[in-house]
Amino acid sequence: xxxxxxxxxTDDTAGNDAEAALERLATGRPIAGLSVGARPASAVxxxxxxxxxITQKVxxxxxxxxQLAEGLTIVDLDPALIDASFIVDRLEIGxxxxxxxxxxxxxxxxxxxxxxxxxxxxxxxxxxAYGHRRLAAARTLGGKVRAVVxxxxxxxxxxxxxxxxxxxTDLSFIERSxxxxxxxxxxxxxxxxxxxxxxxxxxxxxxxxxxxxxPTSLIEAIGPAPSVGRRRWFDLAELLAExxxxxxxxxxxxxxxxxxxxxxxxxxxxxxxxxxxRTRARAVAWVAPDDTTPVRIRxxxxxxxxxxxxxxxxxxxxxxxxxxxxxxxxxxxETGD
Numbered sequence: 001x002x003x004x005x006x007x008x009x010t011d012d013t014a015g016n017d018a019e020a021a022l023e024r025l026a027t028g029r030p031i032a033g034l035s036v037g038a039r040p041a042s043a044v045x046x047x048x049x050x051x052x053x054i055t056q057k058v059x060x061x062x063x064x065x066x067q068l069a070e071g072l073t074i075v076d077l078d079p080a081l082i083d084a085s086f087i088v089d090r091l092e093i094g095x096x097x098x099x100x101x102x103x104x105x106x107x108x109x110x111x112x113x114x115x116x117x118x119x120x121x122x123x124x125x126x127x128x129a130y131g132h133r134r135l136a137a138a139r140t141l142g143g144k145v146r147a148v149v150x151x152x153x154x155x156x157x158x159x160x161x162x163x164x165x166x167x168x169t170d171l172s173f174i175e176r177s178x179x180x181x182x183x184x185x186x187x188x189x190x191x192x193x194x195x196x197x198x199x200x201x202x203x204x205x206x207x208x209x210x211x212x213x214x215p216t217s218l219i220e221a222i223g224p225a226p227s228v229g230r231r232r233w234f235d236l237a238e239l240l241a242e243x244x245x246x247x248x249x250x251x252x253x254x255x256x257x258x259x260x261x262x263x264x265x266x267x268x269x270x271x272x273x274x275x276x277x278r279t280r281a282r283a284v285a286w287v288a289p290d291d292t293t294p295v296r297i298r299x300x301x302x303x304x305x306x307x308x309x310x311x312x313x314x315x316x317x318x319x320x321x322x323x324x325x326x327x328x329x330x331x332x333x334e335t336g337d
Contacts, residue, residue, distance in 0.1 A: 073148070073149075074113050074146050074147065074148055075146070075147060075148075075149060076144035076145070076146060076147075077116070077126065077144060077145055077146075077147045077149075078144060079135055079138045079139045079144070079145050080139075081124065081125050081126055082116055082125070082126045082127070082128055082135060082145070082147075083119060083122075083125060083126070083127050083128070084127075084128060084132065085127060085128055085129060085130075085132070085157065085158075085161055086127070086154075086157075086186075087158055087161065087179065087182050087183060087186070088179075088182070089132075089161060089162070089171060089175060089176075089179040090132065090171070090175060090224070091172075091174070091175055091178070091219070091220060091223050091224045091263075098133060098136060098137065098140075101133055101134070101137050102136075102137040102140045102141055105134070105137050105138070105141065106141055110134060110137075110138070110145065110146045112131075112134070113131070113146040113147050113148050114128055114129075114130065114131025114132075114134050114135055114145060114146070114147045114148070115128070115129040115130050115131060115147070115148050115150065115160055115164070116128050116129065116131075116147045116148070116149055116150075117129060117149065117150055117151060117152040117157060118149065118151065120154075126147070126149065127157070129152060129157045129160045129161045129164075130160060130161045130164035131145075131147070131164075154188075155188065155192050158183055158188060158192065158193075158196050159192065159195050159196045161196065162179065162193075162195075162196025162197045162198075163195075163196060163198065171224070172224040172225055172226040172228070173207075173228065173229050173230055173233065174210075174211075174219060174222075174224060174225060174228070174233055175224050176197055176207065177207035177208065177210055177211050177233075178211055178216070178219060179196075179197070180193050180196075180197060180204060180207050180208055180211075181207075181208050181211040181212070183196065184208060190204060206230060207230070210230065210233045210234055210237060213234075213237040213240075213241075214233070214236070214237055214240065215240075215246070217250075218240075218249060218250070218253065221253040221259075221266070222253070222263060222266050222267050222270065223263030223266060224263050225263045225264050225266070225267040226263065226264065227264045228264060228267050232267070232271075235271070236267070236270070236271055236274075239271065239274040239275065240274070242274075243303050244303055245274055248273075248274070249270060249273075249274060252270060252273050253266075253270065258270075283296040283297060283298040283305075283307060284296065284297050284298075284299075285297075288313075292312050292313065293309070293312065294308060294309050294312040294313030294316050295307065295308055295309070295313075295316075296309070306320075308320070
């Protein structure tokens with residue numbers, strides 16, 4: 001169906017509007033866009049005003065047609081023909097929230113269309129800029145998805161994607177930070193990223209900084225943590241910077257009980273675990289045969305540290321250092337390593 005027919009525009013629209021206007025004028029029925037008031041003082045004046053409003057209506061129709069030509073029309077698309085954006089902006093979608101959205105669309109229809117572009121690499125397919133959850137709901141329901149199709153560059157797509165999510169305020173701090181970092185990794189300028197997320201240079205630097213200090217696999221294991229802000233993510237990065245904590249965290253997040261918890265709870269549990277590990281890492285004094293304590297031993301999950309007290313045993317540190325080679329060879333002989 002031609003786009004003109006979608007909005008009721010035909011080649012005879014202006015003529016039909018003129019006839020309808022004259023008929024409404026004769027019967028006293030108002031023309032669209034005109035307020036109902038006193039009848040015109042003369043037939044000529046009334047017809048002049050009526051034709052002026054007809055012209056305005058035609059102009060409005062032409063403007064709508066122009067918007068349609070720019071890709072602002074809403075169409076029904078098969079979800080199977082739509083691929084995800086090349087930049088992932090969500091860490092996970094809660095099953096309950098997604099189910100509720102699908103049920104809402106089932107009852108009331110899809111009120112807000114998604115935005116897609118023709119796929120830049122595959123003819124006949126599309127790539128979504130925003131509306132991933134609505135697209136997933138349409139797939140669940142087995143119907144078509146309402147979409148606006150526009151020709152978008154990569155920069156326009158990520159700006160649209162980021163601004164939509166920023167407007168809806170449903171992405172957490174770490175999701176937005178990870179989105180920003182992925183954009184930078186793909187070569188987008190910080191100006192584009194700032195426009196996409198609606199943040200200034202300082203805020204963007206902090207967002208990218210915290211992601212650079214954390215393993216992506218660990219962020220993904222925790223999830224969006226919607227209640228956790230920037231400060232606490234930086235605190236987690238500080239904990240992980242301690243020797244051996246990264247390896248311990250990798251093991252901890254693989255636990256089934258951890259994975260079954262909610263995202264906020266996963267974040268809290270990991271922080272509590274790492275903080276407890278810090279307490280266990282307190283130094284313990286080594287008691288020598290003469291009942292002095294010239295050495296303190298600190299153990300973490302990843303290393304053991306010896307601290308020598310120079311007052312209690314002057315020169316003992318140098319003595320041990322000079323014999324490290326022989327001690328290591330003796331260790332290898334006994335352990336077979």
